[in-house]
Amino acid sequence: MNKLRAAITGVGGYVPDYILTNKELETMVDTNDEWITSRTGIKERRILKGENQGVSVMGIAAVKEMLAKTKTDPKEIDLIIFATVTPDMTFPATANIVATTIGATNAFSFDMGAACSGFIYALATGASYIQAGIYKKVIVIGGDKMSSIIDYTDRTTCIIFGDGAGCVLLEPTTEEVGVIDWLLRSDGSGESYLHMKAGGSRMPATRETVDNRQHFVYQEGSAVFKFAVTNMADISAQVAERNHLTADTIQWLVPHQANKRIIDATANRVGISEDKVMMNIERYGNTTAGTIPLLLWDYEKQLKKGDNLLLAAFGGGFTWGAVYVKWAYNS
Ligand code: UT7
DSSP: OOOOEEEEEEEEEEOOSEEEEHHHHHTTSSOOHHHHHHHHOOOEEEEOOSTTOOHHHHHHHHHHHHHHHHTOOGGGOOEEEEEOSSOSSSSSOHHHHHHHHHTOTTOEEEEEOOGGGHHHHHHHHHHHHHHTTSOSOEEEEEEEEGGGSOOTTOHHHHTTBOEEEEEEEEEEESSSOEEEEEEEEEOGGGGGGEEOOSSSSSSOOOHHHHHTTTTSOEEOHHHHHHHHHHHHHHHHHHHHHHTTOOTTTOOEEEEOOSOHHHHHHHHHHHTOOGGGBOOOHHHHOBOGGGHHHHHHHHHGGGOOTTOEEEEEEEETTTEEEEEEEEOOOOO
């Protein structure tokens, strides 16, 4: 009998309406469109505005779209994993909020925090349950409301991040499609370069932590850049090599959208030309766990059954990895 695999059978996405342009950022911090465009590739990003609007709002919208497109009854969903570092609350899990709102009354659900690699960590986890024959319908969501943890007086971070969420549905198949292979890594020594100091159990919120602006993303950009270029490129090459994938047999590179220069370096390393690299960083910026599912959402109509996709990410932790997916359907 053929091996049971987890096929991606549907995609959903959501980005908020509000567009924060480079021009508007020029009025907020000492920066300019030319610097942002040439250093990052970003032109604009989406921001979720309004009171009481958590990341769940975007996750729910993405999942509802995907359920409608795939004509899936939410009661059939077994598991929902929400990859995010900006949950609605520390607890309960945002995935629980999504499950109840969409009517997934037979599911269990949990959040997964692996920063920019969150979606590929969650994808591998969801796929494992399917491959083991335990569950038949798993929703994997990746999304972040980065605007909730960004200091809009810090020009080194506020120009990069945006808000958005995407999701996929995983179902079992015995065809030679779906999530084929992955390599995931983490290295806690990356903490010093990219973190949010306060608000966790080590440094709970106090008046001082707020006054000292410690509830925002802290990043040593150029150090993270170097680790990202090396590790994302290396792990992508490893997954490609061990699956005998070459530049000719990979149809799409699906890289985390942190910086166009990191994406270009990864593509070069695997020998993939620009026309085969999914890219939407210019419109959404870095949505952390949202970038990869939002790429699949944006490019879904161009994907064909049997296409080889190489997903790759690097982020806070450090966390990084690559996943080989063979696309399972024609839109
Ligand atoms: O997704 C999670 C993982 N994160 C990443 O992968 C991000 C990786 N890092 C990066 O993408 C880049 O390091 C940044 C985009 C964050 C920064 O680009 P960079 O080319 O590494 O710039 P830099 O930090 O080395 O700064 C170069 C100069 C500095 O000025 P001096 O010291 O040379 O005079 C900065 O002060 O650019 C200055 N600068 C800015 N200038 C205009 C920094 N931010 C800005 C800005 N506008 N927004």
